[in-house]
Amino acid sequence: MTPRALLDVxxxxxxxxxxxxxxxxxxxxxxxxxxxxxYPLEVLESISTDxxxxxxxxxxxxxxxxxxxxxxxxxxxxxxxxxxxxGASRTWILSxxxxxxxxxxxxxxxxxxxxxxxxxxSVQREVRRELEDLQESLSSGEAAEEQAPTAxxxxxxxxxxxxxxxxxAERLATISRRLLRNRMSDADxxxxxxxxxxxxxxxxxxxxxxxxxxxxxxxxRTASNEAxxxxxxxxxxxxxxxxxxxxxxxxxxxxxGDLRTVIRKIEELLRxxxxxxNRIEDKVRDSLRGDDRGGGDR
Numbered sequence: 191m192t193p194r195a196l197l198d199v200x201x202x203x204x205x206x207x208x209x210x211x212x213x214x215x216x217x218x219x220x221x222x223x224x225x226x227x228x229y230p231l232e233v234l235e236s237i238s239t240d241x242x243x244x245x246x247x248x249x250x251x252x253x254x255x256x257x258x259x260x261x262x263x264x265x266x267x268x269x270x271x272x273x274x275x276x277g278a279s280r281t282w283i284l285s286x287x288x289x290x291x292x293x294x295x296x297x298x299x300x301x302x303x304x305x306x307x308x309x310x311x312s313v314q315r316e317v318r319r320e321l322e323d324l325q326e327s328l329s330s331g332e333a334a335e336e337q338a339p340t341a342x343x344x345x346x347x348x349x350x351x352x353x354x355x356x357x358x359a360e361r362l363a364t365i366s367r368r369l370l371r372n373r374m375s376d377a378d379x380x381x382x383x384x385x386x387x388x389x390x391x392x393x394x395x396x397x398x399x400x401x402x403x404x405x406x407x408x409x410x411r412t413a414s415n416e417a418x419x420x421x422x423x424x425x426x427x428x429x430x431x432x433x434x435x436x437x438x439x440x441x442x443x444x445x446x447g448d449l450r451t452v453i454r455k456i457e458e459l460l461r462x463x464x465x466x467x468n469r470i471e472d473k474v475r476d477s478l479r480g481d482d483r484g485g486g487d488r
Contacts, residue, residue: 345409359387
């Protein structure tokens, strides 16, 4: 979290004797780095004592806490039951990052996502090649049932592609929510991330499901020795739609990666030039001080 973040917390409380009151407690991990803050859970306090379980969601604005990057805040919840017995949750740690650090984390996650989708694209291409080989075998007169293992393998490969694309869409949604929660709506990547997420969602609905159905049908019909060249062509057409959509997404991610590489190299060059300027200035100052001392001796 950054110092300007909105922290969302969901507290669930359960007690056999009924929940009377509860609070959320924040305190600095290092004494003296901030004050202890307590948030009474008002919804819980208004519940009758015979309530055994309830929950409350809070959104806490950290911008007023004057936090600094590098600080760590620990927090936990406590609750009192109808017998005046107090219980406490486990302790969680909130690490405070600068916006620059969060941007670097985001970029690292996007790099990993790019590599994952590049692998997924390779799997998708292999699925299409398997189907083309299957179609060629059917065209040459081989029995459909002999192609059943190939059809099943292609279907399994397509399932892996679908799972990875769904995982990628969820990862992008998580990154987007985190940037918004940290009030970084002006981050360079946010709009682009949201667009990628939308494109993957559309692919899942418009391409992945038809491809899955076509491959399922092909696997069933090859197993029963009923598959035709037309069945294989339908599967190939649907798989190619997924491949084209995935190729576009991977291409965008690769372009982004190339751009980030160029930016990093420029930043490194600028830092090197600045370091060189500082060293030259230090040497000039040392030289001038040496001349002054020499002049005084004479």
